[in-house]
Amino acid sequence: MKPFVATATAIALLLGAPAYAASDSADGAMAPSGDVAAGEDAFGKQCVSCHVVKSDDGELLAGKRGRQGPNLYGVAGGQVAAVEDFKYGKSMAEAGEMGTIWDEANFTAYVQDPTDWLRTSIDDSKARSRMGWKVRDPQEAADLYAYLYSIAPGQAE
Numbered sequence: 001m002k003p004f005v006a007t008a009t010a011i012a013l014l015l016g017a018p019a020y021a022a023s024d025s026a027d028g029a030m031a032p033s034g035d036v037a038a039g040e041d042a043f044g045k046q047c048v049s050c051h052v053v054k055s056d057d058g059e060l061l062a063g064k065r066g067r068q069g070p071n072l073y074g075v076a077g078g079q080v081a082a083v084e085d086f087k088y089g090k091s092m093a094e095a096g097e098m099g100t101i102w103d104e105a106n107f108t109a110y111v112q113d114p115t116d117w118l119r120t121s122i123d124d125s126k127a128r129s130r131m132g133w134k135v136r137d138p139q140e141a142a143d144l145y146a147y148l149y150s151i152a153p154g155q156a157e
Contacts, residue, residue: 032076032104032146034139039147042140046133047072053151061151069131075102076149091118091127098122107148108141 043053043062052063053072061073070083081088081096088096100106100121110117114129135141 032149034142034146036146036150039143042144043147072148074153076145076152078102089130091122094122104142104145107145108138111135111141111144112138
C-alpha cells in the first residue's frame with residue numbers, strides 16, 4: 001500500500017505543477033496563458049482598425065488611429081466599459097455597471113462571440129454587442145489577452 005501512496009502523491013504533485021507555473025502576478029491577478037508575441041502580431045493584424053492602446057500619458061503603445069472601439073489600455077484586468085468618454089452600447093454599459101472585470105476568461109469569451117458573451121453576462125437574451133469582429137481561434141484570443149496584459153498599467157515598468 002505504501003508504494004501506491006508514494007506514486008499517487010508523486011502524480012498529484014506533477015499534475016499540480018502546471019497550475020503552479022501559472023502563478024499569480026505581483027498585482028494578484030492570474031498570469032495570462034497566451035503568448036505575448038503572438039498576441040501582438042494578432043493585434044496588429046486584426047484589432048488596429050478599430051482600437052488603439054494609448055497610455056494615460058498619451059504614449060501610443062499599439063494601433064494607429066482606431067477610434068471606432070475604445071482605447072484598450074488597461075483593459076486586461078480592468079473593469080468592463082470603463083474607458084472614460086467612450087460611448088458604449090447599452091448592454092456593454094450594463095455589464096460594466098455590474099462590476100464585471102476583463103479577466104482572461106471574460107476577455108477570451110467576449111472576443112470569440114461578443115453578443116453571446118453579453119447575453120450570458122447580463123442575463124438578457126436581447127443583448128447585442130457593437131463589436132462585429134470575432135476571433136475564431138481560442139488560442140489567439142488568449143494570445144491577445146496576454147499581449148494587452150503585458151502592456152497594461154504597471155506591467156511594463
